[in-house]
Amino acid sequence: xxxxxxxxxxxxxxxxxxxxxxxxxxxxxxxxxxxxxxxxxxxxxxxxxxxxxxxxxxxxxxxxxxxxxxxxxxxxxxxxxxxxxxxxxxxxxxxxxxxxxxxxxxxxxxxxxxxxxxxxxxxxxxxxxxxxxxxxxxxxxxxxxxxxxxxxxxxxxxxxxxxxxxxxxxxxxxxxxxxxxxxxxxxxxxxxxxxxxxxxxxxxxxxxxxxxxxxxxxxxxxxxxxxxxxxxxxxxxxxxxxxxxxxxxxxxxxxxxxxxxxxxxxxxxxxxxxxxxxxxxxxxxxxxxxxxxxxxxxxxxxxxxxxxxxxxxxxxxxxxxxxxxxxxxxxxxxxxxxxxxxxxxxxxxxxxxxxxxxxxxxxxxxxxxxxxxxxxxxxxxxxxxxxxxxxxxxxxxxxxxxxxxxxxxxxxxxxxxxxxxxxxxxxxxxxxxxxxxxxxxxxxxxxxxxxxxxxxxxxxxxxxxxxxxxxxxxxxxxxxxxxxxxxxxxxxxxxxx
Amino acid sequence: xxxxxxxxxxxxxxxxxxxxxxxxxxxxxxxxxxxxxxxxxxxxxxxxxxxxxxxxxxxxxxxxxxxxxxxxxxxxxxxxxxxxxxxxxxxxxxxxxxxxxxxxxxxxxxxxxxxxxxxxxxxxxxxxxxxxxxxxxxxxxxxxxxxxxxxxxxxxxxxxxxxxxxxxxxxxxxxxxxxxxxxxxxxxxxxxxxxxxxxxxxxxxxxxxxxxxxxxxxxxxxxxxxxxxxxxxxxxxxxxxxxxxxxxxxxxxxxxxxxxxxxxxxxxxxxxxxxxxxxxx
Numbered sequence: 001x002x003x004x005x006x007x008x009x010x011x012x013x014x015x016x017x018x019x020x021x022x023x024x025x026x027x028x029x030x031x032x033x034x035x036x037x038x039x040x041x042x043x044x045x046x047x048x049x050x051x052x053x054x055x056x057x058x059x060x061x062x063x064x065x066x067x068x069x070x071x072x073x074x075x076x077x078x079x080x081x082x083x084x085x086x087x088x089x090x091x092x093x094x095x096x097x098x099x100x101x102x103x104x105x106x107x108x109x110x111x112x113x114x115x116x117x118x119x120x121x122x123x124x125x126x127x128x129x130x131x132x133x134x135x136x137x138x139x140x141x142x143x144x145x146x147x148x149x150x151x152x153x154x155x156x157x158x159x160x161x162x163x164x165x166x167x168x169x170x171x172x173x174x175x176x177x178x179x180x181x182x183x184x185x186x187x188x189x190x191x192x193x194x195x196x197x198x199x200x201x202x203x204x205x206x207x208x209x210x211x212x213x214x215x216x217x218x219x220x221x222x223x224x225x226x227x228x229x230x231x232x233x234x235x236x237x238x239x240x241x242x243x244x245x246x247x248x249x250x251x252x253x254x255x256x257x258x259x260x261x262x263x264x265x266x267x268x269x270x271x272x273x274x275x276x277x278x279x280x281x282x283x284x285x286x287x288x289x290x291x292x293x294x295x296x297x298x299x300x301x302x303x304x305x306x307x308x309x310x311x312x313x314x315x316x317x318x319x320x321x322x323x324x325x326x327x328x329x330x331x332x333x334x335x336x337x338x339x340x341x342x343x344x345x346x347x348x349x350x351x352x353x354x355x356x357x358x359x360x361x362x363x364x365x366x367x368x369x370x371x372x373x374x375x376x377x378x379x380x381x382x383x384x385x386x387x388x389x390x391x392x393x394x395x396x397x398x399x400x401x402x403x404x405x406x407x408x409x410x411x412x413x414x415x416x417x418x419x420x421x422x423x424x425x426x427x428x429x430x431x432x433x434x435x436x437x438x439x440x441x442x443x444x445x446x447x448x449x450x451x452x453x454x455x456x457x458x459x460x461x462x463x464x465x466x467x468x469x470x471x472x473x474x475x476x477x478x479x480x481x482x483x484x485x486x487x488x489x490x491x492x493x494x495x496x497x
Numbered sequence: 498x499x500x501x502x503x504x505x506x507x508x509x510x511x512x513x514x515x516x517x518x519x520x521x522x523x524x525x526x527x528x529x530x531x532x533x534x535x536x537x538x539x540x541x542x543x544x545x546x547x548x549x550x551x552x553x554x555x556x557x558x559x560x561x562x563x564x565x566x567x568x569x570x571x572x573x574x575x576x577x578x579x580x581x582x583x584x585x586x587x588x589x590x591x592x593x594x595x596x597x598x599x600x601x602x603x604x605x606x607x608x609x610x611x612x613x614x615x616x617x618x619x620x621x622x623x624x625x626x627x628x629x630x631x632x633x634x635x636x637x638x639x640x641x642x643x644x645x646x647x648x649x650x651x652x653x654x655x656x657x658x659x660x661x662x663x664x665x666x667x668x669x670x671x672x673x674x675x676x677x678x679x680x681x682x683x684x685x686x687x688x689x690x691x692x693x694x695x696x697x698x699x700x701x702x703x704x705x706x707x708x709x710x711x712x713x714x715x716x717x718x719x720x721x722x723x724x725x726x727x728x729x730x731x732x733x734x735x736x737x738x739x740x741x742x743x744x745x746x747x748x749x750x751x752x753x754x755x756x757x758x759x760x761x762x763x764x765x766x767x768x769x770x771x772x773x774x775x776x777x778x
Contacts, residue, residue: 205717207537207582215719244584246717250520272719276731283726283750285757292720300714301539309541309566310714311761385753432718433736 003365006041006057013038013062020069027069033134035070037143038063040358045365049335052219052303055362056120064153068096070134071145078131079147084481087111089128089147096150105158108151113188114480116159116226119152121217121325122477123356142357159229166236170197175494178203178262180247180435183211185268185467185479185486187230190239192487198263198494200239205246208299211270213476215299216291218329220336221359248438257462263497264462264490267450268483271429271468277321281379282425286313286387290322290330290426297333312337315422319343319390320368321376322426323353328360330424331368342368343418347375347395347408373397373408377415379423389419429473447472456486464490499533499583501576502556507638510563511606512572513548519555521547521585527613528591528708528740531559532716534582535570543567544713544735546610547586548639560609560638565762587716588739591706595622597680600672600703602628602665602694604686608639610708611685615646618683624648626672626679630665630686634658665690666697673701681706684743688752695743705743709734712757725751 016036020027041057042048048055059067071093079089088107095104108115122128128147129135135144158164175198179186182204194200208214210227235241247253247269256262274289276282293312296302300310318334320327323346334342344363346353349372353360364370373395382388394414397406431448443451443459449472450465452458458465466482468474503515521531525547534540543565549558563572571580591614599618603611608629619625627647631637632655644650651668652660661668665686672679682705684694691707698705711723716735723734726747732738 205584205719206715207534207542207584215715244582245520246584246587249585249587249717250524272715272717273733273736274719274721276721276724278731283724283731283747283754285753289721292714292722295714295720300541304539307539309536309539311541311758313757314761385750434717 003042003045004039005044009039009041009063010060012036013060013066017062017066020066029072032070032072033137035066037070038067038146038149040146040149042362045362045367048220049366050338052336054223055220056358058156059149059153064096064150065099067146067150068093071097072133074133078133079128079145082128082131084127084477085111085484087128087151092154093145093147093150096154101154101157102163104154105163108154112151112477112480113191114184114230114476115151116155117184117213117222117230118477118480119148119150119155120222120226121356121475122148123325123354123475124148125357127477159226164229164233166233167191167195169194169237172199173197173494175199175263175497176201176261177490177494178256178265179268180265181205181211181268181270181467181469182209182231182241183213183268183270183467183479184476185270185483186211186266187234188480188483189266189268189464189466189487189490190234191237192484193266193490193494194234194237194239196491196494198491200234201262202234202239202241203245203247204241204243206299207243209241209243215295216326216329218294218298218333220332221329246434248434253435253439253442253463263494264464266456266483266486266490267435267458267463267465267469268467268479269432269435269469271473272432273430274425275428275430276425277376277427279376279378281381281387284379284381284385284387286315286421287379287423287425288313290320290326290424291429293330293424294326294333297337303333303337313422315339317341317343317418317420318422318424319345319376319418319420320424320426321345322428323348323355324426324428325355325359327426328355328363328368330426332359332363332366334422334424335366335368339422343371343420344368345371345374345376345390345392347373348405349373349397352405375408375410376423380417387421387423389417390423391415391417429468431469431472435469452486454485455489456482457489462493499580501574501578501580504574504576507560508636510572511560511636511638512563513558513560514571515556515558516580516583517555518557518583518585519552521583522550522552522555522557525550525557525586526590527593527617528610529586529588530610530710530716530739531557531583531585532587532713533567533580533584535567535580537581540581541567542582542714542716544587544710544716546708546710548609548612550613560606562606584716587735589736591617591683591740593617593621598624598626598677600626600628600669600679600682602630602669602682602684602686602690603643604630604665604684604690605632605636606638607686607690607708608643611683612639612642612646614683614685615643619646627651628653628665628668630654630690631659632656664693666693669694669697673698673703679703682743683708688748688755691743691746692748692752695746695748699744706740707743707746708739709741709746709751710739711751711755725754
């Protein structure tokens with residue numbers, strides 16, 4: 001990927017749009033597919049390597065219009081089936097093409113509460129954009145209509161115009177619902193339940209709400225102000241927020257139901273227990289979980305060295321283990337914190353990487369060194385017990401495994417070393433044990449995830465759950481989708497009781 | 498937000514604070530800790546043990562040593578001022594039952610978290626022998642409170658300014674040599690003290706519980722910064738502990754990890770101390 005300056009993209013779009021507007025006859029599918037897919041304007045890699053500001057700058061109006069005109073408005077709308085919350089994608093894109101941004105915003109809001117977030121962090125290329133007809137015909141998912149970028153464009157437009165209205169709340173019902181965790185699942189459920197007139201209390205373990213959107217996803221990918229806006233909307237609706245409140249410790253689930261007058265609870269605590277590789281040297285000084293590294297930098301603002309009290313390593317040479325979005329976030333954070341070399345080590349190939357294609361591209365532009373088909377064997381210590389390097393093995397792809405992906409197989413005798421001072425482990429999360437351990441009768445599976453039915457109902461009456469605590473580590477949009485289903489079921493249950 | 502109800506200086510660098518915290522006071526049990534923060538935007542989150550709690554009044558008592566940025570700032574705060582964020586109680590409570598004879602060993606400020614445990618052990622019917630150690634007489638804290646609980650109280654100082662002139666491991670060894678030997682030892686203090694307490698009891702096979710205070714960010718299992726090696730396993734102090742079998746803890750690795758940020762901390766010390774409020778380094 002070569003970097004194209006934002007100004008150039010904007011100029012090209014103006015010109016292309018003029019040519020398009022000069023046409024007299026209506027656009028045929030062939031014409032639409034001839035419109036160039038609009039690249040996301042972004043900060044210059046050389047500049048953004050040393051700032052925390054958002055990398056992707058968002059479409060210009062001309063780019064949005066052009067991208068919307070690329071949509072064929074397929075009757076079958078395969079994109080909708082690819083969206084976990086089934087947004088009316090052709091509908092909102094048509095509204096953009098028609099120049100009616102407000103209508104586009106209204107269509108989005110019917111199905112998603114967090115369009116500004118999802119437009120930025122959804123893995124669109126494996127969801128709505130994967131089955132897009134335009135991409136299929138042009139034989140590349142990269143050429144599909146950029147649905148996510150259009151979603152972001154509309155959400156940002158509405159917010160920047162100051163047009164976001166606080167959703168209406170029905171008359172008070174006197175029923176009270178507790179939401180545990182303020183990540184994407186919790187925020188979604190809070191909004192949907194509050195709308196029906198039930199009172200809502202949100203419990204957050206950290207001192208700030210937002211869950212993974214605040215502690216995990218960095219500012220340069222999802223500005224905190226956007227998340228705060230969503231939370232402000234909830235407090236304006238009358239939801240009460242209790243930060244510094246750890247359910248299971250500060251108060252147990254059963255006490256909330258039996259003594260504190262909650263009629264129902266939703267558990268959306270996420271997948272907060274970092275996994276390690278169980279290799280030699282993982283407890284050396286200089287080895288972080290990605291959760292810790294990102295929390296220090298994001299939530300605790302360690303990147304702001306002059307003002308923050310929370311320290312983070314002044315790393316020179318960093319290795320990040322993993323190939324997901326969290327790995328990309330950690331690698332790109334390390335770049336911004338001043339590391340001279342950042343290595344990303346992944347045991348499969350780029351095709352199997354779970355990270356969003358855009359983030360992989362951005363990481364490469366920023367100079368992250370990719371080691372594919374390699375995997376660490378052990379982390380090496382210096383005489384003080386600090387990280388001095390990592391020993392890796394080279395891999396090759398073998399037969400497909402259960403996930404359908406070809407299993408990476410170690411090549412014997414292929415050991416080699418990389419000199420390092422920091423290792424960040426980003427290979428996923430297990431489920432957090434706090435609620436499970438303190439709530440007798442709450443059924444969990446063998447991975448510790450809460451067992452919930454298709455409506456998010458757990459094994460205990462009046463307790464629902466959704467998001468990563470049920471799914472295992474997944475995505476913002478899936479958490480939101482789960483949350484919406486659970487909220488609908490909870491509203492129904494509350495109406496009947 | 499949590500208001501400071503009382504502040505007492507126990508020694509040159511050790512302070513006691515009673516904080517308004519009704520929810521934590523109601524739920525907390527011996528062995529648990531809290532995390533606090535002085536500024537929600539830029540403050541660090543630090544774990545501190547709870548020395549006492551009064552559910553009626555809705556208050557908890559913490560005892561801390563002014564050694565880092567936050568604890569030094571706290572030492573300068575007065576009654577009526579507020580701690581920006583306080584969360585807890587965190588960690589698993591101490592397993593309390595009637596073991597028989599329990600030796601509670603506290604070193605320096607470790608006597609603070611030991612106090613509620615000794616209290617609970619006594620209430621469960623144990624014979625409680627307390628060994629308290631400090632560098633010198635001035636650094637000895639909670640002596641009266643511990644005396645009120647103990648069936649037997651042994652005080653030692655490094656310089657002999659109070660009680661016996663020895664390390665806490667010396668009376669601990671003597672107790673282990675007695676017949677019957679203690680049924681359980683609980684040791685809380687500086688990591689090096691806990692390490693040597695565990696080494697002292699090991700040959701006598703006296704089960705030795707230690708309470709670890711490692712670097713933490715969230716305190717709920719999310720970051721893993723607090724991890725320690727216990728036997729063959731990696732454990733998280735915040736959710737699996739803070740108490741572990743002292744005979745299995747890799748103290749050397751833990752001590753190394755505790756020093757992770759020594760460099761940054763001394764820089765913070767160099768550039769911020771001595772400046773007036775609001776002045777930039």
